[in-house]
Structures are given as structure tokens and as C-alpha cells.
Amino acid sequence: VVVKAHPGHMATAELTAEAIVRAVVRCGLPGGVFNMIFGTDIGAELVRHPAIQAVGFTGSLAGGKALYQLAQQRPQPIPLFAEMSAINPLIILPQALQTRAEALANELVASFTLGGGQFCTRPGLILALRGAGLERFKSALCAAVAGSTPQVLLNAPTLQHYRQGVAALAAHPRIEKLASGIAAGAGQAQTLLWQAQVEDLLAQDTLLQSEVFGPLSLLVEVDDVAQLQAVVKALQGQLTATLHAEADDGPLAASLLPLLCEKAGRVLFNGYPTGVEVCDAMVHGGPWPATTDARGTSVGSRAIERFLRPVCLQNAPAALLPPALQDANPLNLLRLVDGQWTREAISSSH
């Protein structure tokens, strides 16, 4: 394993690497199993190196695409799992809007400003159906944003990218600023809320689907159910998609669920996507451009599958079988034997 440290926090990376190396020694793992390198162009060299057989990457769409092309252009192409870009749509259905407009507004601002808005699962697009509660929701949302403190981002380039993203939204003729947080000092990012027109989403305006890393979100009001379904179909692939729905919203939620499952690796109900738990059920992945490979996850126990390859050992002598495949099943694994899942040993009469 070779890790390229992020140039934005090299000292933290080195401290982390040292902790990992101490753990490697303590656990008796082979020396050299973990390595860290520093640099910028060195990442591309690493992807091209014949000894590298698979790559995981988290970063920008431009960076991920470039490394993906390099990996495919090698004499021997290799899998490249890039987690790149998502705006994580959050959809509020009518009854949810009516019954908890203010709570939704406050929780949502807390989510999209969490960690300075630097979560790849930050809800960057809020879709709300026009109807009772919408004006209360917008007022509460604007108030929460207005009270939001400025944030220090990861480093100077991240802040610069954030300001570029904000400038691009500001230059769009049909995107308007709804609310601003407390004024930011030098080196800080101001919380911002924008509103865009649903027609631009339906026309797949790329700016409305571009991830801006930092404390901002974009509100889009949707006329009716048919339009909402069309909007979901027009969205690019996402890490997450969230539905806020109450009991009466059930049929509408049921009609949206298959569409959302087509678009995202994780579909949430009545929650916020910024939490990513390391557990068996987690899928932190999704269709392009969220990732280069929708079949994988970069968080959760299934993440290891990105780096495994099946090998069939046919008619191998017992003495050569690894423990996982020995008849006695010494590792007590759950194994598929003649179509049945079992932890039983394979009897000699088998």
C-alpha cells in the first residue's frame, strides 16, 4: 500500500503515517506493507507504475478523471476507484414541509455547513415542492444561514476554489442569492444560500450540478410531482440522495425511490447525508461522476472488495490448499459448498 499525502496537510499526514507504521510493527505485519509519499505530480507517476495494481482516490472531478484516463492508458490497465463529485440532492415532500418546516431548515443548514461544508456528502441541492410550508421553510432557512458563522477551510487553495465556485453562481443570470451568513474575514468562507430555477436543472445546466466544496447550498422550488420526477431523472450520479417524507407522503416517496436508487449509492429517509458510518451496510459510492466505479464503496466493510480478485483452485491437492479452503474449515468461515452456505467441515466422504 502506497499512500500519497494530501499537500494541504502534510504534517498531519506524516503523524498519521507514523501511527500506522507503529501499528504495523506492533501487529507483526510485514515491513513495507504501508508507505507514504509526498508530492504533486508523483500521484500520476504512482498510477502509471507497473507495480501498482489498483488505485483509490478522493478528490476533484478533474483530478479523478485525469488519473482514471492514466490508469486506462497503461499497457496493463488497472482499476481506479475515484470518489469525485456529488451535490447530494435532498428532497422535501409536501407533508414533511408542512409539519416541520423550521426544524428542517435548521437541521439542513447545520448539515451543509458541517466541517466548513467540506463533506463530500454535503447536501448541495435542496428540492422542495411548492405548497403549504414552503414560505415558512425558506424564511427559516434564510434566518439560519444569516446567523451562520464564517468558517476556516482546509487550506488556501480550498478557499480559493470555494470563492471561484461562488463567483460562478453569482455570474449565472438565473441564480440569485437568497441569504448570506455572518461576513467573513480574510481567509474565511462565508455561508451562502442560493436559489436556482427548476427549468435550468431540467435542461441539465452543468453549473447547477457542479460540486462547490464549502458552506453553501442551492434551493430549487419544484411545481409538482411530475416535475420532481423529471428533475431526479435529469440529475447526474450521486453519492447520496435524501427524502424527507411523512406518512401522507408515502405514495410519492414510493414513486421516487426507484429513481433515486438509479442515481445514488445511498438513499436516506428523514436524515442528513453528512454522516458516513463505517459499517457493513454503508455504500459510499455511486454512479458517475460521484465515482469512476459504481460497483464499489470507499467506506464500510465492503470497501475491501475493490482490491480483491477471485481465484479458482481446481482439483488442488489437500496439502496445497490455504486454510480458507481446507476441508476442516479451520478458520470457521461461512462457505458455499455445493450450493449451500455452511460453516461445517467437508467430510472425507464428500
Place this chain on the structure above:
Amino acid sequence: VVVKAHPGHMATAELTAEAIVRAVVRCGLPGGVFNMIFGTDIGAELVRHPAIQAVGFTGSLAGGKALYQLAQQRPQPIPLFAEMSAINPLIILPQALQTRAEALANELVASFTLGGGQFCTRPGLILALRGAGLERFKSALCAAVAGSTPQVLLNAPTLQHYRQGVAALAAHPRIEKLASGIAAGAGQAQTLLWQAQVEDLLAQDTLLQSEVFGPLSLLVEVDDVAQLQAVVKALQGQLTATLHAEADDGPLAASLLPLLCEKAGRVLFNGYPTGVEVCDAMVHGGPWPATTDARGTSVGSRAIERFLRPVCLQNAPAALLPPALQDANPLNLLRLVDGQWTREAISSSH
């Protein structure tokens, strides 16, 4: 599902498609779930079409590489599982050579001429350690080849490719013909056995690792164990690798096994790779250039995994859960619940 029929057997393809369509109707599957198209360049158009989300392909290295590049260059890249090229090395260890030289020779010729030698798992490279039995083995191999009847290949282009492959071997200054089968008439392929020098394999001469589709194989004599290990390391990725070993060959087999597992999707002992059973344990895949994606298999129950994508449904209301995820487990699936594999229902107190 859209299948592009092979232009070499369009009538057979159509009959097969009609049988599948009848089965689709009889099983009550949705109309249009299976489609077949005919043509040549249409394959590339299909790979580029936005509705296509994953591709499986079996064919030549050139064809597979071209489609792979097309799939990666789409605005939204998609997985492309191409099964392309393998020479399926078969290694004979000293005691196996000594105890069953004649049987090995006859079985091996039967394997590499099976179906006109048109198996992607055909053993195209025979590696034998110099020592007792080698001359007997070579004599028997030559005799079996000499008695081998000519074959009609799939179609005229396949026969033409075979003759081109044979001509390339004949033009190589250090590859010599060991034996020829019964003379072939017009439109037939003659069985051929060639011998190459181990130094050319070690130098990664590409001709020695090029798949020739048809009834031929290449013998290479290896001096010693160290040289055999070096040869295995110099091989490209393979669908299969086969070891013939008797009890006394055990330590040598054990030293080769990890190397072979690095190179092939299926490692066989004392058998022939031309049989590909559709079962849970089958891996018909392997490192590049055997396939574009070593994590998959195109034969066996795991093949479906190439076309699946995980989706996490977080906090979904019970009424919206699909049967596979419902607490009562109505499909009686084996499920991972809080880290335990179980078919039990999830109790309401959970």
C-alpha cells in the same frame, strides 16, 4: 439486455435468440428484456449509447481493447468486461513427466485440438522441465499430433486468422515446427506443434504470448526450477494456469502456486483447462490481457456480480422496503444483520 450476434453464425444466433424470447414469454418476464442486433460497427455504437450501462464481450485482444477505450471515453464511462486473450500455460513437473509422459501427451493434444482448438482456455503453451521422461513425452506428443485430423473452424475469417498466426510463428527465427497433423484440405486447419526457446519467453517476446485461435500449441523446455519460476513471472495474465504434479513434486508445486495465482483466474492441478463448468466456484477471468477486469468472471454464478451495484437504503420506512430487506425476510435470504449472517427475521424489538 442487448446482444450483438457474432457475424460468423448469424442464423444460429437468431435461432438461439428466438428460444430465449420464447422462454421470456413463458416465464412472464417483461417484453423487451432480451434483444439481439446484427452488424459489425453496431457494436461500437452500442457501447457508446447512453442507455447501455455495462458491457460484456468475448473476442480478440484488438477488439476488446478498442471497445474498452470507447467505454472509458464516454461522457459517463461504464464497466466493460472483455474476455480477450490467453495462452493458458500448462506446466509439467518432473515426477509427473516421468510417471505419465505418454498419457500426458495424448490428453494434452486432445485438449488443445478440442473444438478445433477454438477454446479460450486451450493450452497454448506447454512448459516441461528437462529431465527423465521429457524425450518420451516429446515423442508421444509428436505422434499424437501427427495422427490428429484436420478441423473445420468456425468460419473463413477464423481460419484466415489461424493461418496468419501460424505464419507468424513460422517466420520467427528461433521457433521451430515439431510436428504436423494430417494434411488439411481447403477450408481446414491443420494441427501443429511448435517449439520455442525459454530465453525468448524470459525476454517477454510478444509472439510467444500471443493467442492463436485454432489447433496448435507451443512447447518450451525449461532447465530448472529457478528458470521455471522466472518464466511464470514473465507471463502475462491468463484465464487459466495448469500444473501437472505427482506427490514428489509437492514442494515445487507449492513454490509455484502463489506465482500462478498472481497470473490466472483459475489454477488447475492434473487436469486440462478446456472444460469450463457453470458452477459457484468457477472463475473464468483473470489479469490483463485475459480480461479488462480481473475482479469478475464471465462464467459461473458470480458472473451476475459484474452487472450489480450496491445501494444503501438508510432509515427507509418499512412500507417502502423491498422484500429482500423487509424485517420478516420473506425471501428467506441469508443476510448480514449486525455483523452476523442469518436467515432469521429481524424482531420488532431490534
